[in-house]
Amino acid sequence: MRDTRTCPKCGSKDVVEVPGGHDGGANWLPAGWGTVPIDRYICCACGFCEEWIRADKLTKVQKFWRDR
Numbered sequence: 001m002r003d004t005r006t007c008p009k010c011g012s013k014d015v016v017e018v019p020g021g022h023d024g025g026a027n028w029l030p031a032g033w034g035t036v037p038i039d040r041y042i043c044c045a046c047g048f049c050e051e052w053i054r055a056d057k058l059t060k061v062q063k064f065w066r067d068r
């Protein structure tokens, strides 16, 4: 969905990106003492929502969540 801009559920191309964190959507994942932003891709035809964490934040997520 992030790359295709097409909804995998209904096939619509009416997909919007809502950046996580301070950039817009205020969507966060807790990771230790801090948080990482979660970007969302939302289909405006059916409401399906896909969430992505940016590649440069994955090490932080892995460190905090892997060994819990």
Ligand SMILES: [Zn+2]
Pocket (backbone or CB within 6 Å): 007, 008, 009, 010, 011, 012, 043, 044, 045, 046, 047, 048
């Ligand atoms: Zn859809």
